Amino acid sequence: MDDKQIIDLYWKRSETAISETDKKYGRYCHYIAYNILYDEEDSRECVNDTYLKAWEAMPPHRPNRLVTFLGKIARNISLNRYKYNNADKRSAGQVPLVLEELQECIPSAVSTEQVIDDLSLADIFNQFLSGLSEERRNIFMRRYWYLNSVKEIARDFEMSESKVKMSLLRSRNELKQLLEGEGIAL
Amino acid sequence: MKEERLLNVFGMVDDKYIVNAAPESLLKKREKKSHVARKRRRYQIKMLRFVAVLIIALMSVWFFQTPAGAAVVERVQEQVTRMIEILFPPKEITITPEGLTEEVAHSAQGKEPEADTPGFAIYVDTEQYTMTEEEGIFYIRPIEATDSLLPAIEMVIIELPDVLPETAAKEAREQMEGDWETITEIVRSTEPPRLYYEAYAGFAWDSAIEEHYFCKNGQQGTYHIILRYFMEATEGAGMRFRAMLNTFTVIAPQDAIDLP
Structure with a gap:
């Protein structure tokens, strides 16, 4: 079933919408959730919550792209669950490592002039991503959007882990330079 | 944090x-x-x-x-033994649609020059696209029909016999103003020599895009070439069209050869 038909099912309030979504994008949502939570049961719950959110949002919303609409919901829910589960400690999984790496992108206080909202910051991220080569962009996305481990990225892109790390390091430095160049404070 | x-x-x-x-x-x-x-x-x-x-x-x-x-x-x-086939034998062109490198067979098609009017040749990926002529305008479109709800995917080649590229580009751009969300400024490239600009209907995955190119027809006229596709197809049809466009060659009347 194509995405338009699935969205139509949501709009008709047909419960088949959920089963069709699960059939087509269940694995994708689970993949996103599991990379964040590293827990099978929590991931399954987050995927179900994703479907519930989608059910609540459609109608009135009609997403341009169902896959990324679901992916973004799954990512948000899973990150919130992660925070709730680990309020006072840092657990296993990629999130603590990714957060540590992202500290390197934070502009130094001296160079910053303006605090911007999330949407404007997302625009800057888009600008940054558009300037990367396709390979570096996909590696960066796999690490910081999908929260893949370096090992998984190296396997999927058929390169050494050190090459992946180097690519990520360069990208983080470039992002930091871009933020500093724009005079942005977080 | x-x-x-x-x-x-x-x-x-x-x-x-x-x-x-x-x-x-x-x-x-x-x-x-x-x-x-x-x-x-x-x-x-x-x-x-x-x-x-x-x-x-x-x-x-x-x-x-x-x-x-x-x-x-x-x-x-x-x-x-049509002239174009002699001058432009079939060849394979390397393209990288959606990151996958392909050697794609292309055949030259176009309009043969006449005694006092120029013609053109362009290599077309004939396995996926077909070129047709409708009232003097040439269209290169996918052989497999695309979703009718999505913006058109086509390349259009129009000859404007008595208009110079500068004038043609300016007029075409002016006509589009107001209908498109973003229209870039007209840019001049030297290799190959032509003017071009782009128009965007938006930045959603299905937003229409047009690339307009203007080059001399060898006389006092212009070839106006339009690439139409949508955002999602930038790396696919857009790239394939640009590969074809890069082979576009004007054939001056004096370059016509007598066939046996």
Whole structure:
């Protein structure tokens, strides 16, 4: 079933919408959730919550792209669950490592002039991503959007882990330079 | 924490980056499948062509022995040795649609020059696209019909006999103002020499895009070439069109050769 038909099912309030979504994008949502939570049961719950959110949002919303609409919901829910589960400690999984790496992108206080909202910051991220080569962009996305481990990225892109790390390091430095160049404070 | 904010806001980046980076096994199965299917289809077409050529060759041997066949020989020769095919033999062009490098067979098509009017040649990926002429305007469109709800995918070649490229580009751009969300300024490139600008209906995955190119027709006129596709097809049809466009060549009347 194509995405338009699935969205139509949501709009008709047909419960088949959920089963069709699960059939087509269940694995994708689970993949996103599991990379964040590293827990099978929590991931399954987050995927179900994703479907519930989608059910609540459609109608009135009609997403341009169902896959990324679901992916973004799954990512948000899973990150919130992660925070709730680990309020006072840092657990296993990629999130603590990714957060540590992202500290390197934070502009130094001296160079910053303006605090911007999330949407404007997302625009800057888009600008940054558009300037990367396709390979570096996909590696960066796999690490910081999908929260893949370096090992998984190296396997999927058929390169050494050190090459992946180097690519990520360069990208983080470039992002930091871009933020500093724009005079942005977080 | 600031790094948490970065991680959260990073979740809001453009959809195309999210989809492009998704693991193949999760999302791109269908695309990959269609790539394999396309390769299989190309093989089938090649085989069919081979069988067809074989049958025609066998029939020709018999047919050309007859008086009627001999009369046809002259006309067939004329068709087969068309000027463009002589000047621009078929070739393979390397393109990288959606990150996958392909050697794609292209055949030259176009308009032959006449005594006082120029013509043109352009290499077309004839396995996936077809060129037609409608009232003097040439269209290159996908052979397989695209979704009618999506913006058009086509290349349009229009000859404007008495308008210089500068004027044609300025007028075309002015006519589009107000109808398009973004229109870039007219830019002049030297290699190849032409003027161009782009128009965007928006930045959603299905937003229409037009690329307009203007080059001299060898006289006092212009070839106006339009590439039409939509955002999602930038790396696919857009790239294939640009590969074809790069082969566009004006044939001046003096370059016409007499066919035997």
